[in-house]
Amino acid sequence: MARKIKLRIWRGSAKEGSLHDVEVDANEGEVVLDVIHRVQATKINDLAVRWNCKAGKCGSCSMEINGKPRLACMTQMANFEEGETITITPLRAFPVIKDLVTDVSFNYQKAMEVPAFEPPADLKPGQARMAQVDVDRSQEFRKCIECFLCQDTCHVIRDHEENKKKFAGPRFFIRLAELDMHPLDILRNRKKTAQEEHGLGMCNITKCCTEVCPEHIRITDNAIIPMKERVVDVKYDPVRWLGSKIRRREEIS
Amino acid sequence: MALTTGVFSSGRAELQERTLRTDRWWLQPLITVLVLLSFVVYATFRAFEGKNYFAEPLISPFYSPCLSTECVDGASLIGQPFGKIVLFGLTLSPALFILVFPLGFRLTCYYYRKAYYRSFWQSPPACAVAEPHKKYTGETRAPLILQNGHRWFFYIGLLFNILLTIDAVLAFRDAEKHWGHMSVGTLVLLANATLLWLYSASCHTCRHTIGGRLKNFSKHPVRYKAWTVVSKLNHYHPNFAWVSLFGVAFADLYVRLVAAGTITNFYFF
Structure with a gap:
């Protein structure tokens, strides 16, 4: 009726x-x-x-x-x-x-600024293999439908137009996390650039992006905070930094 | 002066309202402010009180480990490395030597950050509600860049958890230090230690350290398994954050009431 x-x-x-x-x-x-x-x-x-x-x-x-x-x-x-x-x-x-x-072209601009997946140079087409447990983690982020509701609600840019230049936003933090967690991605300094160029440090983890996500991606818990911790590994943790200099560890790249 | 940035920037939909939300978005931050302020007032009072924190075999979590020569007999589990310190005519209570560590752990906690940034700093007060600040730099500059030190407080917090667990085990004694007894106080200290372990184990830093930092889960099956367990706990981290906060305050209050003689610590056996 x-x-x-x-x-x-x-x-x-x-x-x-x-x-x-x-x-x-x-x-x-x-x-x-x-x-x-x-x-x-x-x-x-x-x-x-x-x-x-x-x-x-x-x-x-x-x-x-x-x-x-x-x-x-x-x-x-x-x-x-x-x-x-x-x-x-x-x-x-x-x-x-x-x-x-x-006009959501801001998001397309930011997408272009994220460095692409970089596999080992000697990996030939068809040779890449991944275990399911490694796929699962980034699979959650692939559910993103790019509705940009997370970008819209994020107060860093919603409430401060001037921050748009230096802040990629939650949608691209999940992209950065997806790449950084990818076993075959060998691009160095992805964590550092997440902090220094994409503005990860601007996020104060107030979780509005997670609240509005229609795909229920746990953006803050599964992407942003893990990325923040990875940034701490390479930028703010002297013990980890020293360890990485003494012994190359696969996860600190 | 009216803000001209953010949702009021030129080019964006011309609207005068900070938010068009019609629900009670202000309720959650208000409750957070009231609860956290109540805890801060109580904890400050107790930290400076400097008495009624030990009643054999119970010690308040606010005063454990008791590291000062000012500690009452029997309260110091691992010695008394600090002497009497007087500031502005006031003798520092033993709690003030240690409380910075659990305080730092909670202050830099990813969940509490969300809670107090929203409720106290209003940055933002709620989702899609414009914040009142003209500028925002997040956690990129001092002092908020220090939030990146959360893991150090986490490690120290683990030491505190061990000590508070020992306190709970020691509470299986009676007032004459004979083993094999259990009182309401034993249960209170046990519950407090359990909640603190759950709060630490569900922490985002714990999740990262135990396995989250790996690129290849498949090469580290044990750490992957541990990560899945911590991830499940992590889902309830906000709950553990609140319940363990109440647990600490309640354990302290219970010990205070027993030490002051207001109530008697009932022994089951």
Whole structure:
């Protein structure tokens, strides 16, 4: 059975914008993205919204719903109370292109800055072998759908535009961790550059990235903190540093 | 002055609100502040009190190991290397010689960092709630860069755990030091030591040291197995952090009440 829903949708551009009240029907079992599509079809035909799979796997429909970074396609209308006004805005960490669509190119820039996987030079195609226990750890990070909700909620850049130059963000910390934990990656100084160039030290582990991740990747516990500990190994632990000079250890590279 | 950075930067969605969250996002940081402040007030009072910390065979975890010549008879398990120190006319209590270590362990703990950065420093107060600070440098500069010393406090914390476990074992004696007895105090000290071990064993540094730092789990099956166990415990690290904090305070309070004669330490046998 359909029920009337009150929405406040942000409309505008990079220069100006405001919240607009809209009333629309919502059917049982629908998600926020369904309702936005109904608004588009019946009330505001030129409302801009980015979406694709409607299955929580493409990461396109990231937006803020009642102030929380969410995927619109994974947010059930049943979560909201009768008569509640639902406020929908674009991601507030990135510049607006139009209405609910933001420019997330910051993330693509940061992706390019992460040094790629570097296998041993003598490893021929088809020769690489990995045990399942080694695959499992980085497999969690491969679940990332690049919705950038973690980047959006991270206060380091959300609340401080000036930090964007020197901070890669949680999405790329899991990429760095994935590579650093890869048994066949031999790139040296990945830990040091994580700290010195990608801004790992800026993270104060307040775990908002983990809270908003729709794939439930334990970003802080399984990627950021392990990377912080690895950085301590090479930068802030004189005993480990000395050990690495005396005896080459496979894990300190 | 209104902030012009962050969510109020030009180019971002033009909105006046720091957050549009409609839930009670402020409740969690408020509870954290109240609980941690209560502990700090109680611990400070007890650390400076300098008495009612030992009632044979029970010793308060705030005063163990008791390393000062000011310690009461029987309270010093590993000697008294420190003499009497008077500052501003006040004799330093034995607790003040040691509390910096457990305090440092908790202060640099990855979980407590999250808790106090959010609740006390409001950086951020909650997810998607704009913080009030104009600048942010994280843990890249002094003093917060010292958070990278967590592992040293972890190692020292293990020594404390050993000593507090010995204290719990020694509590299987009666007031005349005869073995084979057990009291409510024994259970209190045992519970305290157990919770502290769980807190240490679930620590992120422990997880890293025991196996997390490896690139090849498959080449180190024993360390991998240990890592999986610590990883499971690590999931509950916040719970252990809180429960062990209450445990320490309760153990101290119990010993204080017994030492002051307010209650009697009931012996089961």
